[in-house]
């Protein structure tokens with residue numbers, strides 16, 4: 164029987180379809196449900212009200228990340244609100260039989276860092292989490308969906324979601340990246356090109372030589388920010404790189420079962436000749452290290468570029484550019500390189516993994532943090548931290564004058580004590596430069612790769628990391 | 633949760649507030665520091681808190697002509713950013729039951745549907761004339777008809793769009809999806825057992 168070639172999204176969707184719902188949505192089985200402390204307490208409370216159990220407790224995994232302080236995680240947490248949220252999560256996990264990776268487990272960390280690390284994220288699966296950056300898990304060839312709390316309730320109660328299918332846009336990045344150019348720069352360039360709402364209604368399939376050459380951590384950075392381009396999720400087709408990453412992980416099958424699994428995983432990849440709703444091509448060799456200048460991730464330029472002027476903006480963008488320039492208070496028309504910064508933040512589910520820390524440490528080795536700059540490194544998980552310490556990276560950072568912290572989301576959204584103050588400008592390896600995102604209602608964020616953040620920390624201003632490496 | 637408890641949502645009508653601007657993200661709707669809570673009860677108190685402070689009384693939510701509005705008229709890509717349901721929860725608890733704009737971020741729109749809040753899109757020209765009409769006459773009643781996908785204001789009826797799946801869930805009262813999803817019963821376990829990573833390789 165010859166089958167029509169199809170893409171990973173369609174295959175995975177079909178395999179997880181429980182039934183069609185009246186009204187045209189699909190009831191989709193969610194293979195892995197990840198839970199954290201901010202978006203789950205209300206959902207567990209609704210479950211209690213309905214007197215329902217967690218339907219698949221064995222497929223539900225929790226950790227605490229958003230509110231975790233990064234100086235001391237000793238209990239009780241210093242902030243009583245944070246302590247309440249953490250205790251509530253522990254209570255819910257205990258009561259409903261959900262596995263909880265707390266600090267004592269040795270595997271606590273940002274939910275999108277620990278899922279892959281533990282081998283919970285596998286090709287051809289569906290993952291949901293009450294967090295928009297669930298798209299990260301698409302790096303493995305997964306339909307990975309960020310959901311709201313009512314949907315967290317639905318998944319807890321039924322392990323399924325009511326979802327309309329998505330269109331698929333294949334984004335091919337050809338050629339090779341230059342030195343000092345990372346996955347972060349690729350995704351920023353894609354969002355610049357397609358816009359922050361260009362992906363609404365779509366899943367993005369990332370492909371092409373540049374993507375194939377990326378390791379899994381780079382692919383995670385790329386998929387992480389799919390949501391910033393408006394796409395509901397993004398994925399990379401599984402290949403040998405994916406399989407090797409998964410070999411030997413805590414939740415990966417062992418021995419012959421692993422080989423059987425690997426065959427299934429590879430079969431989930433898009434078939435040659437599959438049809439897409441849209442195809443976009445970009446030349447990877449043209450991508451520069453990128454930096455945001457405005458108030459959403461689409462407001463970014465290459466390091467050689469200039470802050471736009473209102474006059475440069477298209478009619479459609481003008482109001483947004485005006486608002487961004489006013490908030491950021493950067494000189495329109497000035498080169499972005501040279502912009503002074505006050506704070507440097509290396510971490511988050513976008514760029515808080517071991518390879519990110521290695522790249523940043525390479526830069527940190529070349530100097531010391533500029534006077535007056537607050538610089539912090541927050542590993543994405545306890546596993547990342549252990550590995551970094553084993554490699555001596557924590558010492559490299561400390562010697563250069565960075566603060567080495569405990570794992571968590573930290574200054575990515577500042578629900579913990581790590582915050583910008585007043586109008587501080589932060590060079591940040593995170594994913595959102597929204598107004599007020601980093602904890603101060605007037606704080607300003609410049610998104611860039613972790614190596615670029617480290618370079619900015621040393622120079623006290625935005626610089627081209629290629630001049631340092 | 634028997635079907636007799638289903639609440640259908642066929643229309644929303646009331647006065648409307650106009651919030652100009654595109655790409656209004658969920659961090660702006662409810663800044664993250666107010667999410668340090670285990671219930672949604674207090675979310676309405678902090679709606680657009682930082683934006684309102686920065687506007688020093690000039691934010692539309694603080695414009696008394698718009699007080700008591702049940703409909704919020706927005707621009708493009710409203711609700712982008714985080715998946716936090718805290719955003720629609722804070723809008724709902726503040727008193728909004730429907731949103732009219734040119735486009736909505738996917739997750740935000742899904743969250744709204746789960747809460748029985750209506751998101752309807754209009755094309756650029758209609759959205760703009762609606763905004764102007766409301767700014768001129770904020771006391772007029774705006775009505776949204778879910779089945780007909782229309783918005784009616786003083787100057788006439790505009791054709792809008794609500795995706796079919798969402799529309800039907802609102803009209804049939806399945807916007808809270810849990811009971812509908814529970815109906816699949818054993819079919820859920822059957823799907824699970826067909827998947828290697830769930831049932832074993």
Ligand code: SF4
Pocket residue numbers: 228229273274275294296511512513571572575576593594
């Ligand atoms: S690191 Fe930032 S984006 Fe990632 S899960 Fe935490 S808060 Fe969200």
